[in-house]
Amino acid sequence: MSLTTHRWSTATMGxxxxxxxxxxxxxxxxxxxxxxETRDAYQQALQAAFAAGCDTQxxxxxxxxxxxxxxxxxxxxxxxxxxxxNSYDADELHDNHPVRFTxxxxxxxxxxxxxxxxxxxxPHHEDSHLWIPARANPDQRKWLEALYAEDAEMGESRLFxxxxxxxxxxxxxxxxxxxxxxxxxxxxxxxxxIGEASLVTVCHRDKSGSPVCPRLWADDAKAVRRLRKxxxxxxxxxxxxxxxxxxxxxxxxxxxxxxxxxxxxxREVAEYADPSRT
Numbered sequence: 001m002s003l004t005t006h007r008w009s010t011a012t013m014g015x016x017x018x019x020x021x022x023x024x025x026x027x028x029x030x031x032x033x034x035x036x037e038t039r040d041a042y043q044q045a046l047q048a049a050f051a052a053g054c055d056t057q058x059x060x061x062x063x064x065x066x067x068x069x070x071x072x073x074x075x076x077x078x079x080x081x082x083x084x085x086n087s088y089d090a091d092e093l094h095d096n097h098p099v100r101f102t103x104x105x106x107x108x109x110x111x112x113x114x115x116x117x118x119x120x121x122x123p124h125h126e127d128s129h130l131w132i133p134a135r136a137n138p139d140q141r142k143w144l145e146a147l148y149a150e151d152a153e154m155g156e157s158r159l160f161x162x163x164x165x166x167x168x169x170x171x172x173x174x175x176x177x178x179x180x181x182x183x184x185x186x187x188x189x190x191x192x193x194i195g196e197a198s199l200v201t202v203c204h205r206d207k208s209g210s211p212v213c214p215r216l217w218a219d220d221a222k223a224v225r226r227l228r229k230x231x232x233x234x235x236x237x238x239x240x241x242x243x244x245x246x247x248x249x250x251x252x253x254x255x256x257x258x259x260x261x262x263x264x265x266x267r268e269v270a271e272y273a274d275p276s277r278t
Contacts, residue, residue, distance in 0.1 A: 016176050038073070098159060100157070118133070120132055154170060198216040
């Protein structure tokens, strides 16, 4: 979950948060095994802490400390599990949660002279890590360069496997120039909360300074959870039947539907922030 406040105005700077997308490039067999070990240990710790009803960081720590994970993954779990109970009121976990690391866990290296420019240092166990080349979303190059130059602040990172490929999503926050034509006196702060119970929640203050009723995209969050559950359940069954090609094709189609939901919600949030875009 990340909470971002935007201000829409001309010639002013506003804090913006973006999720940067990296695809890990051809990890060796050894590193793939280590990534799976990290994922499996994280899933076990998450399920155990959630099943134990841990609604405080202290309670979650008592559970996750026993697992062979880096401190960055344990600290992320200690923050996340209480949110599931207190903020999201979740009654179950969907399959295959991404591995979360706190902002201190991940490191990036940039070698622009190489065919693959970016390298990610991913925490493994308490005293070990993995350096893996990564291919970035070309549309996010400036954001990654800002993050590497410490002109943007790194937030939580998430590691997950999709259709045999490992991906890394990094939350980054930086100041950017707002593009709205509103004057400084007319600008309206807008809070944007990205979560799981509601895919996005946005809110602003009215002219009197009182918060308005927030707009929630809870139905879209349910749709994404349903699609993910369908994906993992169907893929597992197809793989058990030896239908790998059908499983991959089916999975790609479902992820396309999830991406469509994300893109539509992003447009609707932008329209909420600036109705003149509609």
